[in-house]
Amino acid sequence: MTATELNKKKGASVSYRIISWLRSAGPILFLIFWSIIALFPIYIILVNAFKNRNAIFKYPFNIPNAETFSLIGFETVNKRANFARYFTNSIVVTVVSLAITLLIATMASFALSRYKFKGATLLSLIFSIGIMIPIRLATVGILRLMVNWSLTNTLLSLIIVYIAQSLPMAIFILSSFMKQIPQELIDAARVDGASEYRIYWMILPLIRPALGAIGIFSMIPIWNDLWWPLILAPSAETATVTLGAQQFLGQYMTDWNAVLASLTMSIIPILIFYLIFSKQMIKSITSGAIKS
Amino acid sequence: MNATRKVRKPFPWHLVVFIAPALIIYVIVMVIPLLDSLTLSFFTEDPNNARNTIFVGIQNYKYLFTDKYYAPIFWGAFKNNIVFFLIHMLVQNPIGLLLASVLCKGGKIRNFFRTVLFIPTILSFVLVGFVWKLILSPVWGVSKTILNIFGLGGLFRPWLGLEETALITCSLISVWQYIGTPMILFYTALIAIPDELTEAAYVDGANAWQIFWRVKFPLILPTVGLVAMMTFVGNFNAFDLIYTMQGALAGPNLSTDIMGTLFYRTFFGQQQQMPNQTLGATIAAMQFIIILIGVVIYMIWQKRTTTYEY
Numbered sequence: 001m002t003a004t005e006l007n008k009k010k011g012a013s014v015s016y017r018i019i020s021w022l023r024s025a026g027p028i029l030f031l032i033f034w035s036i037i038a039l040f041p042i043y044i045i046l047v048n049a050f051k052n053r054n055a056i057f058k059y060p061f062n063i064p065n066a067e068t069f070s071l072i073g074f075e076t077v078n079k080r081a082n083f084a085r086y087f088t089n090s091i092v093v094t095v096v097s098l099a100i101t102l103l104i105a106t107m108a109s110f111a112l113s114r115y116k117f118k119g120a121t122l123l124s125l126i127f128s129i130g131i132m133i134p135i136r137l138a139t140v141g142i143l144r145l146m147v148n149w150s151l152t153n154t155l156l157s158l159i160i161v162y163i164a165q166s167l168p169m170a171i172f173i174l175s176s177f178m179k180q181i182p183q184e185l186i187d188a189a190r191v192d193g194a195s196e197y198r199i200y201w202m203i204l205p206l207i208r209p210a211l212g213a214i215g216i217f218s219m220i221p222i223w224n225d226l227w228w229p230l231i232l233a234p235s236a237e238t239a240t241v242t243l244g245a246q247q248f249l250g251q252y253m254t255d256w257n258a259v260l261a262s263l264t265m266s267i268i269p270i271l272i273f274y275l276i277f278s279k280q281m282i283k284s285i286t287s288g289a290i291k292s
Numbered sequence: 293m294n295a296t297r298k299v300r301k302p303f304p305w306h307l308v309v310f311i312a313p314a315l316i317i318y319v320i321v322m323v324i325p326l327l328d329s330l331t332l333s334f335f336t337e338d339p340n341n342a343r344n345t346i347f348v349g350i351q352n353y354k355y356l357f358t359d360k361y362y363a364p365i366f367w368g369a370f371k372n373n374i375v376f377f378l379i380h381m382l383v384q385n386p387i388g389l390l391l392a393s394v395l396c397k398g399g400k401i402r403n404f405f406r407t408v409l410f411i412p413t414i415l416s417f418v419l420v421g422f423v424w425k426l427i428l429s430p431v432w433g434v435s436k437t438i439l440n441i442f443g444l445g446g447l448f449r450p451w452l453g454l455e456e457t458a459l460i461t462c463s464l465i466s467v468w469q470y471i472g473t474p475m476i477l478f479y480t481a482l483i484a485i486p487d488e489l490t491e492a493a494y495v496d497g498a499n500a501w502q503i504f505w506r507v508k509f510p511l512i513l514p515t516v517g518l519v520a521m522m523t524f525v526g527n528f529n530a531f532d533l534i535y536t537m538q539g540a541l542a543g544p545n546l547s548t549d550i551m552g553t554l555f556y557r558t559f560f561g562q563q564q565q566m567p568n569q570t571l572g573a574t575i576a577a578m579q580f581i582i583i584l585i586g587v588v589i590y591m592i593w594q595k596r597t598t599t600y601e602y
Contacts, residue, residue, distance in 0.1 A: 027394040031405045034391060037468070038412050041423045044434060060434050104313040111310035123311065130322055132521075132587045134529045136552075137580045140332055140559065140573045141325025164321035167314055196306035224416030226532045246418045246536060256432075259422070266419055274414045278407045282476065 042267065049073055049257075049264035056256055073261030080252070082236070083265055086244035093155050093240060094222050097162035098215055104163075105170035105214075106207070110200050112171070113178040114186065124175070130168030135161065136227055146232055153235040161228050166218040177210040178203070213284030216277055223270060241266055330580065332573035345570065352574040366575070368546060369554040372459055376550055377527040379463035380470070385519055387467075388474030393504065395475070396482040406479070413472030421536030424465045428452055452537060455547040462548050466533050470526070474519045481515035482508060486602050514599050521590040528582050531556060551579050 047063045048056045055068035062068070077083060112124050135142075142161060143152075151157040181203055189199050204211075229243035239247065245266045252258045274281075333352055338344035356366050391409060395402050412420065427434050428451055436448040451461040485508055493503045509516075531552030534542055540562050542549035557565060559572025 027397065028401070030390070030394055031402070031409075034387075035405060035408045038409055041420075041427055041468075042411065042415075044427065045423050057432065060432065060437070104317070107310040108314035111307050115304070115307060117304065117307060123315070126323075127314075127318065130318065132525060133326070133580070133583065134525060135322050136529055136531075137576055137583070138322055138326035138329055139555075140569065140576055141328035142321065144328065145321070145325055160317070160321055164317050167318050171314065197309075200310070220414055224414075224418075226416065226418050226535070242416045242418050245422075249418075249422050259426070263419055263422055267415060270414055270416075271411070274411065275407075278410070282406060282410070 042271075045260055045263050045267065049260040053257055056260070070257070071261075073255075073257030073259075074265070076252075076255060076258040077248070077262045077265065080258070081244060081248045081262065083241070083244065083262070085237070086239050086241045087269075089155060089238060090223060090240040090242070093158045093162065094219055097159045097166065097222060098218055100159070101163050101166040101170055101218060102211055102215065105167055105174055106204060106211070107200065108167075109171045109174035109178050110203065113175040114181075124171075127168050127171050130164075131172055135165045139227075139231060143231060151232075153233050153238050155233065155238055157232045158228055158238075158240070161232065162222045162225075166214075166222070170214045170218060173214055174207065174210060177207045181206055209284065212280060216281050216284075220270075241269075326580070329573050330577050332570055333577040336570050337568075352571055353578075356571070356574055356578070365546065365549070366554065366578075369542075369549045369551055372548065373528055373530075373550040375459055376463050376466075376530065377524060379460065380467055380523045380527055381520065383464065384467040384471050385474050385516075385523065388471050388519070389478045389516075391471070391475045392478035392482055393508075395479050406476075409475060410472040412469045415469065417466075417469070417532035418536050420465065420469045421533050424468075425452065425537055428461070453544055455544050458538065458544060458548045462534055462537055465537070466530070469533075473522070477515055477519055478512060481512040484602065485511050511600055513597055514594065517590060517593055517597065521586060524586040524590075525583050528579055528586070551575065551582075555579065 044060060048060060050064040050070065051059075051068045052070035052072065055062075055064070055070075059068065064070075108127075112120055112127075146152050146157045149157075151160075186199055186203075189202060194202065223240075224242055225240075226242050226246060229238070229240045230246075233239070234243065245262055248262050249259055252262075332345070334347060334349060335345035336348045336351065338346050355362060357363055395406055395409075426432055430436070430448075430450050436445055439445045439448050449457065451457040489507055489511075490503050493507045498506065528551055530550060534548050534550055534553050535556065538544075538548045538553075540553060540557050540560075542553040542557075555572055555575040558568055558575055561567030
């Protein structure tokens with residue numbers, strides 16, 4: 001016990017009790033306070049999406065009951081917008097670009113971290129610039145490139161850009177994991193006559209946790225991105241969920257039921273995904289950062 | 293780690309196979325377009341042939357900085373972007389640090405909070421923008437009702453529609469969303485500090501406040517720098533939230549205009565404004581220069597700062 005605390009104890013006044021109570025309960029109260037701030041906006045959207053128009057304005061804070069329950073918003077969304085299409089586009093773009101990113105990033109980081117050769121440091125440096133300089137700054141050039149390749153308004157253009165966007169960070173993190181693999185393992189495989197490609201393939205399962213973490217972390221910015229769909233593939237056929245929702249919301253701003261329903265439809269999938277993987281996600285940041 | 297080959301092989305083809313795919317995509321889709329875009333800022337469109345460009349030196353930059361009509365817009369966006377960044381630095385990062393320091397005290401219940409507090413960060417700007425637009429809407433009146441609970445209903449204004457408050461409101465919404473990132477990064481840094489260090493300070497008679505500022509804070513300084521750099525880069529590259537909430541015109545009266553929205557408007561054109569690719573490239577080049585300055589300052593600072601290994 002410190003001297004100041006002892007002095008305070010002597011006083012043992014009411015104010016001391018309040019202070020000591022605040023000291024123990026304060027942190028929790030602060031966490032509760034901020035959790036309310038974090039969750040309230042999401043709560044109010046989700047509950048109102050399932051109400052009729054009257055109830056949205058009259059009782060915005062209540063959860064829907066038998067009387068106020070309505071799915072009219074979702075019906076409008078289904079009629080007016082092709083959310084199934086948007087979801088398919090988003091899933092295709094996200095899954096394909098992540099799969100390719102993981103494949104080529106593991107290959108590159110394997111070579112960069114497990115072999116010594118001229119230029120390895122330079123190559124690592126070139127890739128790491130991409131972590132700090134956002135790819136958006138190259139928008140003018142990328143758009144010109146996609147126009148030249150006649151790839152505007154295709155999902156392929158998005159996939160290509162998202163691979164380039166996710167690569168630098170993926171290579172950076174994977175390299176630190178690759179470095180931890182014991183050299184004896186690789187030497188043993190080499191003695192057994194395994195080719196370099198085989199050794200790479202053998203190592204992949206060992207870095208599976210890192211693959212999961214990078215997958216999740218590269219996925220969120222791709223799924224949520226508005227910029228590239230807006231610039232490279234704004235057509236109705238290639239719109240992703242984020243762009244589709246943005247266009248729908250802008251158009252139907254006055255139809256409250258539809259707006260709330262479309263917001264709910266866009267929030268729910270990512271929320272479920274997060275709740276399933278949150279433990280793994282946060283664990284991977286905390287453990288990954290300690291290692292590197 | 294050490295994989296030097298004793299026997300020299302003719303040519304390490306496997307290295308090419310491993311590195312080429314990543315390097316080719318990265319160079320073709322990121323490096324070359326970035327250089328292309330920087331180069332384009334020194335050209336202007338040929339008025340006789342839209343497909344041609346003419347070299348004009350630093351004419352575009354001169355125009356951006358000094359044109360009677362355009363310069364105020366550019367400097368306005370630049371100034372707004374600085375305000376946008378400062379609000380993040382002064383609100384988002386300190387609260388993120390506070391949340392992290394409360395969270396790292398351990399316990400099951402705090403894991404629950406950690407999951408909850410990160411939720412806004414996983415949502416897209418588009419959703420967040422519309423959600424807050426609805427909540428702040430005077431038509432719905434939700435925020436007025438909440439202020440009324442505290443007897444503050446008289447303070448309600450259509451914050452997004454007023455020139456004086458729109459930028460601050462947008463910045464605070466961005467803070468609301470992004471706070472999870474500094475929180476998690478600070479949290480990671482704080483839990484890595486060995487207990488012995490704080491216990492030793494405690495035995496020496498330091499109180500919690502002193503322990504935080506004299507022991508913990510110097511130890512997490514590298515993370516503080518990293519968060520500041522990430523905030524800087526993210527803010528000078530921001531676009532989605534303003535575009536979603538205030539449109540490409542970044543209203544009211546350009547009061548929420550930042551570099552990203554200015555670039556978009558200039559490059560693609562908006563209402564009466566004709567699209568101007570080369571001037572757009574010039575604005576992107578300015579964003580690049582600003583961000584590069586930030587990154588370089590960070591890297592110099594990082595070299596001089598001691599990183600502690602536990």
